[in-house]
Amino acid sequence: MLICDFDLQDQCGDVLMFLAEPNPEEEFAEFSDVYYGVYSIVEHIIEENDAVPGRPRLTYFEDERILLVEKFGSMHEAPFCHLQSIFSSFLYGSHLRDCSVDTSVSRVLGLMSASAIPDLLITMNVMTEDDWIHEVLVIGECAFAQDTNSVLRKIKYEIASHPEVLMVIMIVIDEHHAQYRSPGRMSEAWQILRRETSTLSRSSFHSLRGATARSLKEPIVVAGHTWCHLESVRFHVWVRGDEAINVDVDNELLARGTLFPNQEMGAVDAMIDKGMVMMRDHLAAVCQKVAPGSDISALRDSSVTFRPEWNRLLRDLMRAVDDTAYDRYRSWCDSPP
Template sequence: MVATNPLRDDKLHYHHLTSNGRKVLKEITARTSETGVMEFHGVDAREYEVLQHVLEEMGRIKPRLTYDYSKHLLFVDIPSPLHEAPFINIRDSLACTIEHLPYDHDVICPAINMNLPLEIEDILATLHISITLTKAERPITELLVPLIGECICSETKTKSHIMDKMKKTIDAHPEINMVILGIVHEAQAYECPKIGSVASKTLLKSPTPIPRSKFITKSFPPCESINIADHNWCHLSLVEFFVWVKQDGDTQIDLDQDDNDHMARGVLYPEVRMDAVTKMFQQGLERIRDTFVDFTKHISTIVDVTSLEEAEVVFPISWKDAFIAADVSVDATAYARYKHWHENQINPTKRTWDLSYSPSDSESESSVSDDAKLQEGTSLSCGRPRRKRRPASQPPPR
């Protein structure tokens, strides 16, 4: 008989959740990106681990999680296509910049990461975008983070949480040379259609969501509401970017500084005004190149870094392409919201397992026994379970 791997058993993970954990899971799976950041109290470290596994295995949503081990506090951010789109072009352009730098691939290993979990003291934070730098050979004993970035909605609570997370990341990694913040504004906050509304009466006639091509049948101009069946599904009004770069003499980046030497603001949507941001990107990437130089010297005293020191930094961004990506993401977000709403109305139990499930006595005893075994086999470090660390990045192909 083949033993079951508990890490691959969805229901085993689910049954390890307490009633509070199940409520958290139900809340997460019931919400979409219009919610902003959700905050859950009283989630212990082990339950956080189980929630992580359950959400990964469900696969229908991919939230960014931030967990505070000391406060037992879980923050959940469910990004929409609106928030993902602006960083796609930036990621690709950063990859091109790094690819053209003549660094020694046998000595250092830079990587561009999307949704990287990063441990910061008692917090496990998921960064939207980051550049990490390690040596090219194991064991990996140092991790530098020259760049971090987030793209968020304009909701006040969300912005406050993200700014706090970035400040704590900077405190833990003062070597950060560049910080990017994108803020997405919607003219109308999205709400699901109400029972009895035109949208509810017309769009719930089909037992399954209609295809996107039949849901959005016309072209909507920029900054106009995607209004279908007398309901607003998405109304993007503004996408702005803020970029901070560490200057000579600075110990670390201060996100409260807004002078022109340290911070630049630009508008990507509804019209492109990104010249100041482009210049700040150039400055930041030149400093990241210098970090590559310093880290190479730190690892090896015999490697010639002259060509890297003198290398021109090229950031081949097309903000017009980024604008188009943001505009196209409006339709994608509108359809995703419709589909999520439709599925929850027609078949609400589809989003997760039966949340009213109550295990039998034998199952409860088995679960308690499993919990005890897991706890016995768990060593503690700094008041939390010691987890197997994931590598921060994979070496680039040679």
């Protein structure tokens, strides 16, 4: 099929316009009938151009020619920043550091494949005499301000590309209103905040909240408008069995838990702990295969315990809610009145 240059330009323009134009009501978009060249060009522009805000996540389904674009946001970052610190401490511990296998943990910079950027990625790389082995151990994705089904579709695509993955973590963050709306024209917020000659600073904006108690359960209301109000934070964790992970199957390889509004994370803690044990055992087996004479007993017998600080993550989420509210206000101010 011949692809005209103007088709590529139009499609690239649509995607870049979505990323560049301030619109707090649209933090996720799906583009249909998109050529692979568009994905490649946009990805290159994002990598090279500091003018593109944050680090958007792109996912391209080549068979369906669908491009998913997720804008950068603090709400995406908070959960996996916390998990990244835990996994990094585990993987870079003394026993694993002595192993001949290289592991890496990243959140947004490492491309898992030619067409997807996960929120969390743990990979294993090892050089043998005959080959270079690259495996994906863990994938993490966060759904915020988007349909959960689109995130599940992305996860399925990632698993299909890397069926060896040992654990998948999906975090779903919902607001009380499924679709955020900016202040309407001539609303109380519009009349108060549009009078300002310049955009309020972060501290000035939040000072307008008054004496409302700071809590995740309380909405952020400024000038009569709700800028962000968290409803729930839920975790889904899958681990691999004899076959590749299947996110459509509800069985003993899946754990669900709620972090907010009520903390019920026991099953999730146990499943992530199981996934970490699987990582340890797999890395030990690979070390033994790469260096048959090496002593891996310390690694194989090392203790693995998942010790999250969920209350700390809740505090991080509170800051992320503050950031989200202010970012929405600033985008609204930058948009045409």
